[in-house]
Amino acid sequence: MTGRTGTVGMGPYLTDERLAIQRLAREFAAKEVLPIANELDPVAGEIPMELRRKMADLGFFGILIPEQYGGLGLGAFEYVLVVEELSRAWMSVASLIARGQQFAQGFDERQREAYLPQMARGDFLSAFALSEPEAGSDVANLRTRAERDGAGWRITGQKMWCTFADGSDYLQVFARTSPLDASGPRRRSQGISCFLMPKERGTLPEGVTGNPVRKIGYHGWKTWELSFDNAYVAGDMMVGEEGRGFKVAMGDLDIARVHTAARAIGLARGALEDSIAYAKQRVQFGRPIADKQVIRFKIASMATRIEAARSLMYDVCTKYDQGQRVSTEAAMVKLFASDMAEEVTSEGVQIHGGAGYTTDFAVERYWRDARLTKIFEGTSEIQHKIISDALLGRA
Numbered sequence: 001m002t003g004r005t006g007t008v009g010m011g012p013y014l015t016d017e018r019l020a021i022q023r024l025a026r027e028f029a030a031k032e033v034l035p036i037a038n039e040l041d042p043v044a045g046e047i048p049m050e051l052r053r054k055m056a057d058l059g060f061f062g063i064l065i066p067e068q069y070g071g072l073g074l075g076a077f078e079y080v081l082v083v084e085e086l087s088r089a090w091m092s093v094a095s096l097i098a099r100g101q102q103f104a105q106g107f108d109e110r111q112r113e114a115y116l117p118q119m120a121r122g123d124f125l126s127a128f129a130l131s132e133p134e135a136g137s138d139v140a141n142l143r144t145r146a147e148r149d150g151a152g153w154r155i156t157g158q159k160m161w162c163t164f165a166d167g168s169d170y171l172q173v174f175a176r177t178s179p180l181d182a183s184g185p186r187r188r189s190q191g192i193s194c195f196l197m198p199k200e201r202g203t204l205p206e207g208v209t210g211n212p213v214r215k216i217g218y219h220g221w222k223t224w225e226l227s228f229d230n231a232y233v234a235g236d237m238m239v240g241e242e243g244r245g246f247k248v249a250m251g252d253l254d255i256a257r258v259h260t261a262a263r264a265i266g267l268a269r270g271a272l273e274d275s276i277a278y279a280k281q282r283v284q285f286g287r288p289i290a291d292k293q294v295i296r297f298k299i300a301s302m303a304t305r306i307e308a309a310r311s312l313m314y315d316v317c318t319k320y321d322q323g324q325r326v327s328t329e330a331a332m333v334k335l336f337a338s339d340m341a342e343e344v345t346s347e348g349v350q351i352h353g354g355a356g357y358t359t360d361f362a363v364e365r366y367w368r369d370a371r372l373t374k375i376f377e378g379t380s381e382i383q384h385k386i387i388s389d390a391l392l393g394r395a
Contacts, residue, residue, distance in 0.1 A: 013077070013314045013318065018077065018078060018081060021074075021078055021081055021082065022081045022082075022085065024058065025060075025081060025082040025085035025086060026085045026088075028054070028055075028058065028085075028086075029085045029086050029088060029089040029093075030089065032051060032054060033051070033086060033089035033090050033093050034089040034090070034362075036048065036051060036090070037089055037090035037093070037220075037362070037365070038362055040219070040220065041090065041219045041220065041359075041362075041365050042359035042365075044219045045219070045220070046167070046220060046221055046222070047090075047092060047093060047096060047220040047221055051093070052096070052122060053122070055093070055096070055097065055122065056121055056122030056123075059071075059072050059120070060082060060086075060097045060122075061097055061099075061100030061101060061119060061120055061121065061122040061125070062100065062101060062119065062120030062121070063078055063079045063082060063097070063101060064076070064079055064101045064102070064255070065100075065101050065104075065116050065119060065120045066116075069112060069113070069116035069117050069120060070116065070117035070120040070121065071101070071116065071119075071120040072120075075317070075320070075321035076254075076255055076258055076317040076320045076321055077314065077317040077318060077321055079255070079258075079259070079262075079317075080258055080259065080261070080262035080313060080314075080317055081262075082094075082097070083097070083259055083262035083263060083266065084262045084263075084265050084266040084269070084310075085266065086266065087262065087263040087264075087265070087266025087267055087270075088266040088267070088269050088270045088273075089266075089270070090220060090365075091218070091263050091266065091267055091369040091372075092218060092219060092220030092221055092369075093220065094262070094263050094266060095163075095218075095263065096125075096164075096220075096221070098256075098259055099125040099126045099127070099164060099168065100119040100120065100122055100124070100125050100126075101119060101120070102251070102252070102255060102256060102259070103119075103126040103128065103172055103251075104116060104119065105239075105247075105248050105251035105252055106194060106239040106240035106245075106247070106248035106251075107239060111196075111239065115196075118169075123169065124169045124170065125164070125167075125168050125169050125170075126164075126168055126169070126170060126171075126172050127162050127163065127164040127165045127167075127168035127170070127171050127172070127224075128162065128163075128172050129159040129162045129165070129171045129172060129173040129174065129226060130142070130159070130172075130174045130249055131159065131160045131161045131162075132144060132157070132158055132159055132160055133158055133160055136160075136161075137378070137379060137381075137382050139189075139246065139249055139250075140188040140189040140192070140246060141180075141188065142157075142174060142175075142176065142192065143157060143158075143176065143180065144156065144157025144158065144159065144173075144174070144175040144176065144228060145157055145175055145176045145177075146175035146176065146177050146193060146195065146233075149232065151234070151235045152232055152233055152234045152235045152237075153175075153177075153195065153232070153233050153235065153238075154230045154231065154232055155173060155175050155195070155197075155207075155228045155230070155231045155232075155233060156228050156229060156230055156231075157175060157227075157228050158225070158226070158227055158228075159173070159224075159225070159226040159227075159228070160213075160225050160226075161213070161223055161225075161376075162210075162223065162224045162225075162226050163218070163221060163222070163223040163224070164221050164222070164223075165204060165210060165222070165223075165224040165226060166201075166202060166203065166204060166222060166224070167201055167202065167221055167222075168199075168201070169198065169199065169201060170196050170197055170198045170199060171196075171197040171199065171205065171208075172194065172195075172196060172197075172239070173194070173195045173196075173197050173228070173233070174192055174193070174194050174195075174245050174248075174249050175192070175193060175195065175228075175245075176191050176192055176193075177191060177192075177193040177242055177243055178190070178191035178243055179191065189246040190243060190246070191243050192243065192244075192245040192246045192249070193238060193240075193242050193243055193244070193245040194238065194239040194240055194245035194248040194249065195233045195237050195238055195239065196233070196237040196238075196239060197231070197233050197237065198237070204226070205231055206231065206232070207228060207229050207230055207231030207232060208226055208227065208228055208229075208231050209226070209227050209229070210224040210225055210226040210227065211224065211225050212224055212225075213225055216368055217365070217368030217369045217371070217372060218368075218369060218372055253327070253330070253377075253378070254316075254320055254326050254327055254330040255320075256377045257330040257331060257333065257334035257377055257378065257383075258313060258316055258317055258320070258330055258333060258334070259377070260334050260337070260338065260373050260376065260377045261309065261312075261313045261316075261333040261334050261336075261337035261338070262313060262337075263369075263373055264309070264337040264338045264340065264341035264370060264373040265306060265309050265310050265313065265337055265340075265341070267341050267345055267366040267369055267370045267373070268302070268305070268306050268309070268337075268340060268341040268344040268345060268366070268370065269306055270345075270362065270363075270366045271302070271344055271345040271347070271348030271349075271363050271366045271367070271370075272299065272302045272303055272306060272344065272348065274348060274352075274361065274362060274363050274366075275298075275299060275302070275347070275348045275351040275352065275363065276290070276299060278351060278352055278355075278361070278363075279295050279299065279351060282353075289351075295351060298347050298350070298351060299351075301347075302344045302347055302348070305340045305343065305344055306340065306344060308336075308340070309333070309336055309337040309340045309341075312329075312332070312333045312336060312337075313333050313337065315329075316329045316330055316332075316333050327386070327390075328386065328387055328390040328391075331378070331383040331386040331387050331390075332383070332387055334377065334378065334383055335380055335383035335384065335387070337373070338370070338373035338374040338380060339374065339380065341366075341370035341373055342367075342370045342371055342373075342374060344370075345363065345366045345367040345370040346367060348363040348366065348367065349363055349364060349367050
């Protein structure tokens with residue numbers, strides 16, 4: 001996992017401190033994550049608790065959390081450095097670190113003091129219960145309802161795509177506290193509230209049942225379809241104002257999208273590095289296929305696309321950390337990097353030939369997971385809409 005492909009084009013971005021963070025994450029990913037991924041992903045095994053503990057000890061769950069709450073107090077740039085390295089080994093592990101620091105949007109000071117230190121230690125990790133059978137990209141269409149019960153609430157409804165629902169320490173649940181108003185797009189987003197539903201790891205909360213989704217990838221943890229049947233949540237577990245949960249749900253999407261870009265780049269880099277190694281040792285017609293121009297040009301194109309995506313990501317993160325608004329640029333890098341990753345990982349499978357279509361080589365994992373980066377955190381179609389609206393105005 002070392003070599004030139006991970007450090008081309010460092011330019012002015014990578015300071016000594018950032019290089020040290022990158023090296024730390026790269027060594028951890030190579031020694032601790034990749035062997036586990038190669039063993040467990042082919043059998044849909046789950047991320048071991050011991051690996052989570054090691055990640056917590058390195059501070060990976062608190063990169064974005066301010067120092068006053070026990071985090072590292074670093075920026076989006078340092079975050080994506082770590083995410084890329086972890087994704088090069090196993091995207092699910094790179095996704096896991098978001099569960100401790102990307103879900104605090106809307107917390108009041110009491111909640112920040114109570115939960116952020118636990119999140120930074122990896123002791124209070126989230127599962128996001130937002131999407132529903134009829135509310136995916138159209139989040140404002142959600143129908144799960146929350147009704148008052150004394151000082152608390154009772155939640156009833158269906159949720160889809162809730163990854164880590166069993167292994168998390170709490171569910172972040174979005175439900176309607178007032179009826180759906182279909183009079184217009186902005187009105188539909190009103191009346192949604194956000195709740196924290198603490199629980200024991202390895203279980204679902206009382207009043208919640210579910211079934212794992214049969215996924216083709218993103219292994220290491222389960223993704224759930226959940227049913228809420230009068231599930232109780234205390235009144236002080238609401239996040240943000242009542243009826244203003246849509247804003248919490250949207251959260252800091254800029255961070256979420258550069259996170260996905262970093263995951264996509266890590267996957268593509270894994271496919272590139274593995275393809276280089278395979279091409280050097282695979283002999284056909286008496287010579288390594290790395291000597292064949294068609295293979296050499298494929299690898300050159302793969303590396304160029306990765307570097308273009310990484311450079312764009314570094315620029316977006318730099319602007320974000322300077323306090324600039326980068327919503328359009330974040331959509332661009334998410335769109336570009338996820339498209340790139342699907343293409344590059346597919347080329348990686350092609351270079352591996354028949355071997356690439358087996359679970360004996362990690363390139364098929366990168367390929368399967370890269371396809372998902374075009375769907376979650378806003379589909380590629382949603383990113384096209386965001387970008388075109390910014391350039392042309394809303395249709």
